[in-house]
Amino acid sequence: MTIQKPLPTKRPTRAGNLADGVYQALRRAIIEQALAPGTKLPEDSVGESFGVSRTVVRSVLGRLTVEGLVSQQPNKRATVASPSISEGRGVFQVRRGLERTVIETLAGRLTSAQTETLRAHVTAEERAQGRDGPESIRLAGEFHTLLADMTGNELLIRYVAEVTSRCSLILALYGRPHSSECAVNEHQMIIDALVRGDEATAVSIMDEQLMAVATRGLLDLKPVRERDLKDLLSDYRAAAK
Amino acid sequence: MTIQKPLPTKRPTRAGNLADGVYQALRRAIIEQALAPGTKLPEDSVGESFGVSRTVVRSVLGRLTVEGLVSQQPNKRATVASPSISEGRGVFQVRRGLERTVIETLAGRLTSAQTETLRAHVTAEERAQGRDGPESIRLAGEFHTLLADMTGNELLIRYVAEVTSRCSLILALYGRPHSSECAVNEHQMIIDALVRGDEATAVSIMDEQLMAVATRGLLDLKPVRERDLKDLLSDYRAAAK
DNA sequence: CGTCATTAAACAGTATACACTATTGTAAAT
């Protein structure tokens, strides 16, 4: 039998779910670039910094890995994911398909309350437009998850949230400083089309916009930035082996 | 300090990754209905039956929960998911969108080797058509994941695999005994359209087929079957509380 | 008999211990 010591400064596990909190925090940290892609995430250190044990961190890292924000390989430290450009393109392509489904589901079926919510959001976007980059970016992203939420389709919501967060990462890596002034106006047009049930128009605006972001706006630019050096080297090494 | 006992019959952890094995096994068991929807999955029992500890089981259940094959709520036992009809519809809708993206990606871009593989698969489907339900169903499903694989889009592959497996669950719950004799022919037509780059036709056949499965073929039928009884009861009990 | 309270058994959440693997630093040998 094992002899136990009194556990001095240990609170007896009050909360039901530490993992969720850590998950949210870590996720935000990654999306908002507080943790740059490639950053090492040893379970111990992360655990210490959140005041939880490896068990919790481990489950969180697992979730984030599934979502593509963290990459893990066996017996190696987890790192903040740093997707390649082609992965990035792939994510954007899937996103286009998903958002089209969102639009199709919503066209002509928005309640007035929902319309109101959307218009209010666009107003907020307009207000934040001139100044404050991060805020503006966040709002632009939220427009899409907001739409997805309104479908009430649980899976669709999850997938859109996932691709949206991955796109944030990708844009941070490969996007040019800032090129989203066009968004607000188009968001307005999407809402209008949605309200009058003009599915085709809504889809085409949305698709166009995402397409633009994925190609002209961002990915085709210069992909090499400081933090990618390591990735590039590893690619070359693999090819040379 | 804690006093440790010698750990008598403990093997020193040979393998690097038990979780993957258990994951595969459990996943198959669920998809193939060896574990019916609603089956309780206590961490201890599952662990014992696979000869691993709760730690491993826990991570596996987490993964499966994300994929929608298992459902978990805090402090309750995990169960094999038993999606509602409306969830089912939602999954099918997302699936339609994803598969459309697959078709669009592939149209006019199939290599001859890929075409060969697809035709061979359809041949296998034809052979299995008359007899052996399970085999036939499995092949019909694999046609879709095979297509997805050919896109080379990692995320798309994962999503299609996920919705496909969820659809298996849903069909098992709400589908009529067997109504997939139409599939083979249409698969052939999709390949043809894909090869000659006729995106519109390929999309419409695929979409039509999935739509048919999701509405006429399956979901609108009688949703209540024996194994749902327990679920229904639990719903009522919860509502009555 | 049925209903509610009380207790016992399962079970999940979390932390920690130990085995194993990868990485890194360092010194010997060429």
Next chain:
DNA sequence: ATTTACAATAGTGTATACTGTTTAATGACG
């Protein structure tokens, strides 16, 4: 000086221990 061997370190994989919560069983009381 460069490479190889090996030890020390850091980190993951997994099992187990313990605490708190849910659920089932038991019994008291109406």
